[in-house]
Amino acid sequence: MKIVIVGAGIGGLATALSLGAAGFDDVTVVERSRQLRPLGVGINLLPHAVRELTELGLADAISSIGTAPGRLSYFNRFGQPVWSEPRGLEAGYHWPQLSVHRGEFQLLLADEVRRRFGADAIRLGWRATGVEHGVATSDGVRERARFADAAGDELVLDADVVVGADGIHSALRAQAHPGEGAPPWNRLVLWRGTALAPTYLDGRTMIMAGDAEQKFVAYPLVAPGAHDGLTRVNFIAERRAPEGMAETADWNHAVDPAPIVELFADWTFDWLDVPAVIAAADEILEYPMVDREPLERWTVGRTTLLGDAAHALYPNGSNGASQAILDARSLAFHLATAADVDAALAAYEDDRRPVTTRLSGMTRQLGPERVMQLAYERAPQGFADVHDVIPETELREIADAYKVAAGFHPDLLNERSSLTPPVRA
Numbered sequence: 001m002k003i004v005i006v007g008a009g010i011g012g013l014a015t016a017l018s019l020g021a022a023g024f025d026d027v028t029v030v031e032r033s034r035q036l037r038p039l040g041v042g043i044n045l046l047p048h049a050v051r052e053l054t055e056l057g058l059a060d061a062i063s064s065i066g067t068a069p070g071r072l073s074y075f076n077r078f079g080q081p082v083w084s085e086p087r088g089l090e091a092g093y094h095w096p097q098l099s100v101h102r103g104e105f106q107l108l109l110a111d112e113v114r115r116r117f118g119a120d121a122i123r124l125g126w127r128a129t130g131v132e133h134g135v136a137t138s139d140g141v142r143e144r145a146r147f148a149d150a151a152g153d154e155l156v157l158d159a160d161v162v163v164g165a166d167g168i169h170s171a172l173r174a175q176a177h178p179g180e181g182a183p184p185w186n187r188l189v190l191w192r193g194t195a196l197a198p199t200y201l202d203g204r205t206m207i208m209a210g211d212a213e214q215k216f217v218a219y220p221l222v223a224p225g226a227h228d229g230l231t232r233v234n235f236i237a238e239r240r241a242p243e244g245m246a247e248t249a250d251w252n253h254a255v256d257p258a259p260i261v262e263l264f265a266d267w268t269f270d271w272l273d274v275p276a277v278i279a280a281a282d283e284i285l286e287y288p289m290v291d292r293e294p295l296e297r298w299t300v301g302r303t304t305l306l307g308d309a310a311h312a313l314y315p316n317g318s319n320g321a322s323q324a325i326l327d328a329r330s331l332a333f334h335l336a337t338a339a340d341v342d343a344a345l346a347a348y349e350d351d352r353r354p355v356t357t358r359l360s361g362m363t364r365q366l367g368p369e370r371v372m373q374l375a376y377e378r379a380p381q382g383f384a385d386v387h388d389v390i391p392e393t394e395l396r397e398i399a400d401a402y403k404v405a406a407g408f409h410p411d412l413l414n415e416r417s418s419l420t421p422p423v424r425a
Contacts, residue, residue: 001024001026001160001161001335001341002026002028002142002158002159002160002161003019003024003026003027003028003159003160003161003162003163003335004027004028004030004143004145004157004159004161004162004163005027005028005029005030005162005163005165006030006128006145006162006163006164006165006166006171006172007029007030007031007032007164007165007166007167007170007307007309008029008030008031008033008036008106008110008122008124009106009165009166009167009307009308009324010102010105010106010109010307010321010324010325011165011306011307011308011309011321011324011325011327011328012029012031012163012165012166012306012307013029013106013109013110013112013113014052014053014056014109014324014325014328014329015163015165015306015327015328015331015332016029016113016116016117016121017056017058017109017112017113017116017328018052018056018328018329018331018332018333019331019332019335020113020116020117021055021056021057021332021420022332022333022335022336022420022421023336024332024335024336025117027117027121028117028121028123028157028159029113029121029122029123030122030123030126030128030145030147030155030157031122031123031124031125031126032125032126032127032128032166033124033125034124034125034150035124036106036107036110036122036124037103037107038101038103038104038106038107039102039103040101040102040103040106041101041102041192041193041194041234041285042099042100042101042102042194042219042221042234043099043100043101043102043105043318043320043321044069044097044098044099044206044219044318044321044322045062045066045097045098045099045100045105045321045322045325046097046318046319046322046406046408047088047091047093047094047095047096047097047408047410047413048322048326048406048407048408048413049321049322049325049326050062050095050096050097050098051094051095051413052325052326052328052329052419053325054095055329055418055419055420058108058109058112059095061108061112062098062100062105062108063096063098065100065101065104065105065108066098066099066100066101066105066221067098067099067204067220067221067222067223068088068089068096068097068098068099068204069087069088069097069099069204069205069206069219069220070086070087070088070089070090070202070204070205071084071085071086071087071090071201071202071204071205071206072084072085072087072205072206072207072208073085073201073205073206073207073208074207074208074209074369074371074372075207075208075209075210075269075372076209076210076211076372076375076376076379076382076383077209077210077211077214077267077376078269078382079209079267079269079270079271079272080382080383080386081386082371082372082375082386082390082395083371083386083395083399085399087206091410092410092414093408093410093413093414094413094414095413099206099219099220099221099234100221101194101221101234102321110122123155125149125150126147126148126149126155127147127148127149127171128145128146128147128164128166128171128172129146129147129148129154129171130145130146130171130172130175131143131144131145131146131162131172131175131301131303132144132146133300133301133302133303134301135158137158139158142158142159142160142302143158143159143160143161143162143301143302143303144156144157144158144159145157145158145159145162145303160302160341161302161303161304161335161341161345162302162303162304163303163304163305163306163331164303164304164305164306164309164310165305165306165307165309165324166309167307167308167309167312168183168290168291168292168308168309168312169183170305170308170309172303172305172309173292173295173305173309173310176300176303176305177295180292180293182290183290183291183292183312184290184291184292184293185288185289185290186289186290186291186314186364187240187241188238188239188240188241188288188289189238189239189240189241189286189287189288189289190236190237190238190286190287190288190289190315191236191237191238191255191260191278191284191285191286191287192234192235192236192284192285192287193234193235193257193278193281193282193283193284193285194221194232194233194234194235194281194282195232195233195235195277195278195280195281195282196227196230196231196232196233196280197218197230197231197233197272197273197276197277197280198229198230198231198273199224199229199230199231200218200231200271200272201271201272202224203220203223203224203225203231204220204223204224205219205220206218206219206220206318207219207272208369208372209267209269209274209372210238210372210376211372211373211375211376212366212372212373212376213239213240214238214239214240214263214264215236215237215238215239215369215372216235216236216237216238216264216267216274217235217236217238218233218234218235218236218272218277219233219234220232220233220234221233221234233277235277235278235281236315237260237263237264237274237278238289239263252285252286252287253285253286254283254284254285254286255284255285255286256284257278257279257281257284258279260278260284261275261278261279262275264278289314289315290312291312291313291314291360291363291364292308292311292312292360293360294311294353294356294357294360295310295311295353297349297353298310298349298353299345299346299348299349302341302342302345304331304345304348304349306324306327306328306331307320307323307324307327307328308320308324310327310352310353310356311323311353311356311357311359311360313356313359313360313363314363314364314367315363316363316366316367316368316369317359317362317363317367317368317369317402317406319359319363319367319406322406322408323355323356323359323406326352326407327348327352327356329419330348330351330352330419331344331348331352332419332421333419333420333421334347334348334351335348336421336422337421337422355405355406355407358405359405359406362402362405367402368398368399368402368403370398371390371395371398371399374389374390374394374398375389375390378390
């Protein structure tokens, strides 16, 4: 079976590795960028994704480029604690949660794809222009994927299955769903960066502070003690856009930290100096918070979507990359075990589309971060004890409901069956 994957991001590369582990040998990844570089900032790989990466044999390699947070804590904008819970192994999972640099993780996956399938398995510099479905060829009825390079040359690949893992601006999604337009913006602006900052709390805690209008997130990217009293942290500063900022602003570019420092000037907690962290950033990149509307179908012919191309989510819950990895594993499992390709693609979509549709709705309602918004709504000037305004049972219900919906509640994850199929001959 010949499989073409469009996009060499985390979802596309994880798909290639999942297919290889399931016994598929004829896999090609096509990427529009002319070079894969360690771009971006940090991401969290939640335990359900780490389980899949472990079963692919990658746990040690990924652990070597990141660190395992042991706790997630929420605070209001005054630095007062709202909710805190253990994470990873400390929470009873059989697998850790891992914080890694996105670019380094992507390159690690790319190296593994080349090792598994050969140096030419990833073809760079080719932009997808479309797919023809059900083309009669000498090898039977196949999908025909077309690509163009910067010089205008064309690449044509016939395949039994085409996977669109080409991100939130997916060309294959646009072909299947014309007229959808740009991803809708909710008028929140995100500023992402990394910085060396004084180690806060226990050095292994991911923190979120604020509410739906303004928020700050930080988590370590290295183990405690790596920098003698300092820790390399990833951070996200977020605020509702001011009136007059156009939706067509020039996103995804480096910005001056000074105005962002000013926005968070009062956020100096006794355990973390937020404006100082922002000011210490190596570089700050500006993004809009966007997602995509859930689709009624992902598959046309024998071409299907995966990751952000299928279900771009708001980052509330730190779950986007993890869900793409689950997509990859599910697709490979069903292609290896279903009676035929059509049945496999239908089973994959039945498995993953309802889950991600529900998650889309939950992330638009802030997901597990809803606990911070409740604290703001019920005590906008702060509180002596959060349980005076939000019962612990309500906080726990919010946290647990999101874990169940996203597939990583420890009781469910530890017991569910593996997505590793019997290896094909």
